[in-house]
Amino acid sequence: MDDYIIKIENVKFKYSKEDTDYAVDGCSLNIKKGEFTAIIGHNGSGKSTLAKLINSILLPTEGKIYVKGMDTADDSKLWDIRQAAGMVFQNPDNQLVATIVEEDIAFGPENQGVESSEIRRRVDDALNAVGMYEYRKRPPHLLSGGQKQRIAIAGVLALNSDCIILDEPTAMLDPSGRKEVMDTLKKLDAQGKTILLITHYMDEAVLADRVVIMDKGNIKLDGTPKDVFKNIEAIKKFGLDVPQVTELAQELAKEGLNIPPDIINVKDLVDLLCQ
Amino acid sequence: MSIKAENIKYIYSEGTPFMTVALDEINLEIKEGDFLGVIGHTGSGKSTLIQLLNGLEKPSDGKIIVNDIVVGEDKKKLSKIRQTVGLVFQYPEYQLFEETVAKDVAFGPMNLNLSEEETEKRVKEALELVGFNYKSIKDESPFDLSGGQKRRVAIAGVLAMKPDYLILDEPTAGLDPAGRNEIFEQIKKLHKKANVTVVLVSHSMEDIAKLVNRVIVLYKGKIHMQGTPKEIYSQSEELKKIGLGVPQVAEIVNELRKRGFNIRPDILTVEEAKEEILKEVRRNYV
Known part of the structure; x- marks a missing residue:
């Protein structure tokens, strides 16, 4: 066993035999244990398809995907794979099943036949991890969008998943809801969880250890946020936004100011200008 | 109507x-x-x-x-x-x-x-x-x-x-x-x-x-x-306080002003920010 928790090897996928284009077209990507990776790309770039492939909701047309060494095409390992890599989806209303928050979080472990005292412990731990313990007796439909997404994340945590895959978890949230979710992810990252975040928001991607940009079913850029976002022209060509601070830094550098091209947060630029 | x-x-x-x-x-x-x-x-x-x-x-x-x-x-x-x-x-x-x-x-x-x-x-x-x-x-x-x-x-x-x-x-x-x-x-x-x-x-x-x-x-x-x-965005502190996001440019401008940069508060685009910052930087170094 090496320390890659997810290995994607030359994966191709198309939704139907008649399709001429592959939704994922020869993709290779290895994710290390504990890494926080953000995948960005416009709609139709293949990023959500890739997430579903990792979770064994879809199977590769060609190539292989391994989660903790398990082949996602191996039917007998299906539940182990989904337990190892839990998913959180975009719409918080579509993934909560119970009428009380703590029952919703217990749903996963109950189905795995976990013993009840152990379920209690896991549910409490998961609620604390996402900062929702005091809401445990509430009905989920009365929570805000950000709170619902945190409950969905807690549901994955209660399965003792090593890896959390989130498919645009903040797309339907307002700025404060987005912040709640991102703060939760940063906390989990610090605790050593492997996080794979699919997003449209560049300000979320800059918080990751690693940024992967997808276009036309393939990986176009891969590196630290600084390395990736300094390629402003390329990123715009893929139909994506770049952080305004990076764009401003590069514009100022063009005018002769001594500013490096890989500025990705406001504080760094302000510090440089105020020296 | x-x-x-x-x-x-x-x-x-x-x-x-x-x-x-x-x-x-x-x-x-x-x-x-x-x-x-x-x-x-x-x-x-x-x-x-x-x-x-x-x-x-x-x-x-x-x-x-x-x-x-x-x-x-x-x-x-x-x-x-x-x-x-x-x-x-x-x-x-x-x-x-x-x-x-x-x-x-x-x-x-x-x-x-x-x-x-x-x-x-x-x-x-x-x-x-x-x-x-x-x-x-x-x-x-x-x-x-x-x-x-x-x-x-x-x-x-x-x-x-x-x-x-x-x-x-x-x-x-x-x-x-x-x-x-x-x-x-x-x-x-x-x-x-x-x-x-x-x-x-x-x-x-x-x-x-x-x-x-x-x-x-x-x-x-x-x-x-x-x-x-413009009037609204020049108050980025207030907007943040009530849970709203502000454009990153407005945040940069706001931070620079706090640190003594003499630039307009009501800047909305990267282009405007660039012009204003250059003016200020050049003023200080000439």
């Missing part, structure tokens, strides 16, 4: 332990030709406000007046009001249901008892207004379209009712930057070319800044701030 809100109050679940005052002391006039942005975080009352504006909800107190008709006074006039004030809900693509795009857009006009020719004319116009080629799109299934396209079809369905006012609730939520631009370009055109009065509800300040000429900020059910986008 205008929509007026006079001293609006709206209370949810009155008389129960869940009673919430969603809106209070709202006074507002939306004039013909306006392009108004409404911002506020979830729970600030945005969605309640727009449902009042087209008569879906009745205010607990105060009056809404749409082109001289008081909403709710005469129930027979409600359908007229809903036709005058077109409301595009969040995620309108979930409301598409017909087999073809043309049939879906025709659903509203058909219910107005219009002739077949008139209906077809309106469907064609509405689809062209949102940037489609009528012939090539009309027989498509709405479910085979991309997210941005579906949303444009849903907007066309409202436009086919020929509203004087178009209210859009978070029209770009969940779309990627390309889909977002596609929708905004069309809304801009609608306002300019078709002379539709537009109310745009959003929590994305960046988007609102580019489009509207007037902004109201709702906070805890009240109008907390109002003015031009």
Whole structure:
């Protein structure tokens, strides 16, 4: 066993035999244990398809995907794979099943036949991890969008998943809801969880250890946020936004100011200008 | 011709332990030709406000007046009001249901008892207004379209009712930057070319800044701030305090000003920020 928790090897996928284009077209990507990776790309770039492939909701047309060494095409390992890599989806209303928050979080472990005292412990731990313990007796439909997404994340945590895959978890949230979710992810990252975040928001991607940009079913850029976002022209060509601070830094550098091209947060630029 | 809100109050679940005052002391006039942005975080009352504006909800107190008709006074006039004030809900693509795009857009006009020719004319116009080629799109299934396209079809369905006012609730939520631009370009055109009065509800300040000429900020059910986008964005501290995101550029400008940079506070674009910063830097080093 090496320390890659997810290995994607030359994966191709198309939704139907008649399709001429592959939704994922020869993709290779290895994710290390504990890494926080953000995948960005416009709609139709293949990023959500890739997430579903990792979770064994879809199977590769060609190539292989391994989660903790398990082949996602191996039917007998299906539940182990989904337990190892839990998913959180975009719409918080579509993934909560119970009428009380703590029952919703217990749903996963109950189905795995976990013993009840152990379920209690896991549910409490998961609620604390996402900062929702005091809401445990509430009905989920009365929570805000950000709170619902945190409950969905807690549901994955209660399965003792090593890896959390989130498919645009903040797309339907307002700025404060987005912040709640991102703060939760940063906390989990610090605790050593492997996080794979699919997003449209560049300000979320800059918080990751690693940024992967997808276009036309393939990986176009891969590196630290600084390395990736300094390629402003390329990123715009893929139909994506770049952080305004990076764009401003590069514009100022063009005018002769001594500013490096890989500025990705406001504080760094302000510090440089105020020296 | 205008929509007026006079001293609006709206209370949810009155008389129960869940009673919430969603809106209070709202006074507002939306004039013909306006392009108004409404911002506020979830729970600030945005969605309640727009449902009042087209008569879906009745205010607990105060009056809404749409082109001289008081909403709710005469129930027979409600359908007229809903036709005058077109409301595009969040995620309108979930409301598409017909087999073809043309049939879906025709659903509203058909219910107005219009002739077949008139209906077809309106469907064609509405689809062209949102940037489609009528012939090539009309027989498509709405479910085979991309997210941005579906949303444009849903907007066309409202436009086919020929509203004087178009209210859009978070029209770009969940779309990627390309889909977002596609929708905004069309809304801009609608306002300019078709002379539709537009109310745009959003929590994305960046988007609102580019489009509207007037902004109201709702906070805890009240109008907390109002003015031009520049006036509003120059107060980025205040916006952050009430849970709203500000464009990154506004944040940079604000931080620089705090550290003694002598630059204008009301900067919205990277280009403007660059000019201002260069001016200041050169002033200090020459």
